[in-house]
Amino acid sequence: xxxxxxxxxxxxxxxxxxxxxxxxxxxxxxxxxxxxxxxxxxxxxxxxxxxxxxxxxxxxxxxxxxxxxxxxxxxxxxxxxxxxxxxxxxxxxxxxxxxxxxxxxxxxxxxxxxxxxxxxxxxxxxxxxxxxxxxxxxxxxxxxxxxxxxxxxxxxxxxxxxxxxxxxxxxxxxxxxxxxxxxxxxxxxxxxx
Numbered sequence: 588x589x590x591x592x593x594x595x596x597x598x599x600x601x602x603x604x605x606x607x608x609x610x611x612x613x614x615x616x617x618x619x620x621x622x623x624x625x626x627x628x629x630x631x632x633x634x635x636x637x638x639x640x641x642x643x644x645x646x647x648x649x650x651x652x653x654x655x656x657x658x659x660x661x662x663x664x665x666x667x668x669x670x671x672x673x674x675x676x677x678x679x680x681x682x683x684x685x686x687x688x689x690x691x692x693x694x695x696x697x698x699x700x701x702x703x704x705x706x707x708x709x710x711x712x713x714x715x716x717x718x719x720x721x722x723x724x725x726x727x728x729x730x731x732x733x734x735x736x737x738x739x740x741x742x743x744x745x746x747x748x749x750x751x752x753x754x755x756x757x758x759x760x761x762x763x764x765x766x767x768x769x770x771x772x773x774x775x776x777x778x779x780x
Contacts, residue, residue, distance in 0.1 A: 588706065588707050588710045588712075588715060588718070588774050588780075589771050589774040589775045590706070591703050591706060591707060591718055591771075592718070592767045592768070592770045592771030592774055593767070593768065593771040595718070595721065595764075595767050596763075596764045596765075596766075596767030596768040596770075596771055597764070597768070598764070599760050599761075599763050599764030599767060600760075600761060600764025600765055600767075600768055601764070602757070602760050602764075603757050603758065603759070603760030603761025603762070603763075603764050603765075604757075604761055604764075605757075606753060606754065606756065606757025606758075606760065606761070607754060607757045607758055607761055610750055610753045610754050610757070613753050613757060614747045614750070614753050617743045617744070617746060617747040617753070618743070618744065618747050620688055620689075620743065621686050621688055621689050621736070621739070621740040621743060622685075622686065622688065623688050624684070624687075626688050627680070627684070627687030627688035627690075627691055628680050628687070630687075630688060630691035630692055630694075630695065631676055631679050631680055631687055631690075631691040631694075632676045633691070633695065634691045634694035634695055634698065635672040635673070635675050635676040635679070635694075636669070636672050636673075636676070637694075637695070637698050638672060638694070638698065639668045639669045639671070639672035641698060641701055642668050643668045643669070686736040686737065686739075686740060689732055689736040689739045689740060690732070690733055690736050692729075692732070693728070693729040693730070693731075693732030693733040693736065693739070694729065694733065695729070696725040696726060696728055696729030696732070697725075697726050697729035697730060697733070699722065699725070700722040700723070700725065700726050703718060703719075703722050704719070704722065707719065710780060711780045712774075712779040712780055714770050714774075714779055717766065717767070717770065718767075721763070
């Protein structure tokens with residue numbers, strides 16, 4: 588649980604602090620991020636490789652059958668899921684470049700709860716619910732953003748339209764990040780389990 592409090596708390600706190608201290612730069616970031624090509628490609632690669640990890644770890648029968656039936660691959664090749672992830676990364680970057688950053692970030696929002704839930708399920712403290720609620724909010728946002736990335740882009744543009752919105756959202760991210768960092772510290776010291 589300590590790990591997840593810090594993994595989620597550090598970027599939330601950092602982004603919130605950046606937004607509160609540099610609202611003009613944060614506004615430019617919000618407007619440029621949805622179509623940032625390099626960020627989209629990097630996030631896409633991370634998302635596809637993480638997907639390959641999940642499929643390889645879980646061993647889903649449907650994916651195993653698909654891999655075995657591909658006529659141009661032998662089913663005996665080790666790491667076939669990883670090879671397909673690399674191929675899909677390249678194809679996605681080539682053919683789905685529009686709003687790729689938001690789609691890839693949405694994929695990560697849907698992927699990380701699969702690792703978080705088993706890690707916090709057996710923790711005794713009720714503070715684990717903070718992680719669970721946050722993970723569900725991210726997963727729902729990710730599902731929505733994967734199919735409707737233009738709505739996420741419009742939401743970011745709406746937020747960037749007024750300085751008070753940029754600062755308000757930044758303060759909210761800062762507060763959530765501070766809460767997670769505090770809980771992570773308490774968890775690391777054994778005050779909460």
